[in-house]
Each structure stands twice: as C-alpha cells, then as structure tokens.
Amino acid sequence: xxxxxxxxxxxxxxxxxxxxxxxxxxxxxxxxxxxxxxxxxxxxxxxxxxxxxxxxxxxxxxxxxxxxxxxxxxxxxxxxxxxxxxxxxxxxxxxxxxxxxxxxxxxxxxxxxxxx
Amino acid sequence: xxxxxxxxxxxxxxxxxxxxxxxxxxxxxxxxxxxxxxxxxxxxxxxxxxxxxxxxxxxxxxxxxxxxxxxxxxxxxxxxxxxxxxxxxxxxxxxxxxxxxxxxxxxxxx
Numbered sequence: 001x002x003x004x005x006x007x008x009x010x011x012x013x014x015x016x017x018x019x020x021x022x023x024x025x026x027x028x029x030x031x032x033x034x035x036x037x038x039x040x041x042x043x044x045x046x047x048x049x050x051x052x053x054x055x056x057x058x059x060x061x062x063x064x065x066x067x068x069x070x071x072x073x074x075x076x077x078x079x080x081x082x083x084x085x086x087x088x089x090x091x092x093x094x095x096x097x098x099x100x101x102x103x104x105x106x107x108x109x110x111x112x113x114x115x116x
Numbered sequence: 117x118x119x120x121x122x123x124x125x126x127x128x129x130x131x132x133x134x135x136x137x138x139x140x141x142x143x144x145x146x147x148x149x150x151x152x153x154x155x156x157x158x159x160x161x162x163x164x165x166x167x168x169x170x171x172x173x174x175x176x177x178x179x180x181x182x183x184x185x186x187x188x189x190x191x192x193x194x195x196x197x198x199x200x201x202x203x204x205x206x207x208x209x210x211x212x213x214x215x216x217x218x219x220x221x222x223x224x225x226x
Contacts, residue, residue, distance in 0.1 A: 033213065033214075042204070043216040045214065048213050050212060099210070099211070101147045101167050103148070104162060105150075
C-alpha cells in the first residue's frame with residue numbers, strides 16, 4: 001500500500017475488556033513502532049520491532065500491554081483488561097531499516113481507543 | 117529535565133510572517149532530528165529531517181541544527197493559515213526509536 005494503515009480507526013470498549021489494534025506497515029519496511037498519544041500530550045514510545053530481532057518493549061506501561069509482529073509485516077497491539085487511563089490514540093509507524101542516521105519513520109492514521 | 121523540550125505555545129504569527137519553532141535535546145550523542153506537523157485529530161506528518169550542523173531548506177521550511185548547543189529549530193517563511201498546527205520535534209536514539217517533544221502549537225492569523 002501507499003502508506004501505513006491501521007484498524008480500526010475508532011474503538012470504544014468497556015473497562016475490563018481486551019482489545020486488539022492492527023497495523024499494516026509500508027511495503028518493504030522492516031521496522032515497525034507503536035506509540036501512544038493521550039489527549040493534549042506528546043507521543044509516548046511503546047514498542048519497536050526491527051526485522052527478526054527481539055522487540056524493544058521498554059515503553060510498554062504494564063504487562064497488560066503486548067504486541068506481536070507476524071511474518072515481519074502486520075503487527076497487533078493487544079491491551080488486556082482495559083482501564084480508563086488506556087484511552088488514547090495509538091499510532092503505528094514504520095521505517096525502512098530501523099537504525100541508521102537517515103532512517104525515517106512514517107505514521108499511520110492511528111486508532112482512537114475510548115475505554116468507558 | 118525532559119529529553120526533548122519545546123515551548124508548548126501557542127505561538128501566534130500574522131499571515132506572511134516568519135514562524136520560528138525551537139527545540140532542545142539532552143542526549144549529546146543524538147544524530148538524527150525530525151520535525152513533524154500534526155493537525156488536530158490527525159497523525160504526525162514528516163516535514164523535515166536534518167542530520168548535519170547548519171541549515172537545510174525545503175520550500176518555505178528551513179531546519180537548523182547546532183549540535184554543540186544541542187538545539188534544533190524550524191523556520192516557516194511566508195506563514196499561511198494552513199500552517200496552523202502542532203509541530204513536533206523528534207530526536208532519534210541510536211536504538212532507532214524516536215523521542216518526541218511535547219509539541220508547539222502554531223497559530224497563523226489571516
């Protein structure tokens with residue numbers, strides 16, 4: 001595809017339910033990132049996949065959050081037992097290599113998660 | 117001290133003026149710097165990237181980098197109302213992940 005795609009665009013769930021958010025990176029990009037942006041806040045790094053390397057999970061806020069990337073392409077971010085503080089826009093980005101001075105990240109449209 | 121700092125604004129400039137957006141960072145080893153524009157309700161869109169000290173120009177946009185001062189800026193010439201948005205400064209760590217500032221809100225008044 002032409003850009004990073006994410007689904008769903010909006011998700012409303014009840015507190016305590018599990019949710020899955022999907023990201024489809026730009027074709028050929030080996031690196032994939034998840035960020036979170038709470039209302040009026042900056043972007044917070046969550047997790048980073050680069051090729052076949054072990055993911056950098058250092059930004060995941062709790063063990064309720066997990067992510068996987070199947071076949072080096074599509075990624076799913078899963079939030080278990082959602083809490084109201086999980087409400088935010090979840091942004092996915094991809095880049096060609098992940099490392100290197102000129103490597104650039106391009107963002108998808110995001111998934112707006114609302115936990116009631 | 118935050119790793120990447122920006123003045124949250126709002127920065128208000130009249131149409132046609134030069135808007136100057138500033139960003140400082142704390143990791144002296146950082147090599148890559150990016151400016152993203154984010155309209156309300158939308159995702160960040162890459163405006164400029166800069167890797168070497170000095171200026172880099174692209175149309176009405178000029179990015180400036182001073183690694184000794186750990187300072188990066190974005191100038192927007194001939195500002196237009198359509199430039200009104202939040203501008204995010206991002207610094208890339210050697211590991212690949214981006215660290216973002218809080219963003220500066222720019223308002224261009226007709």
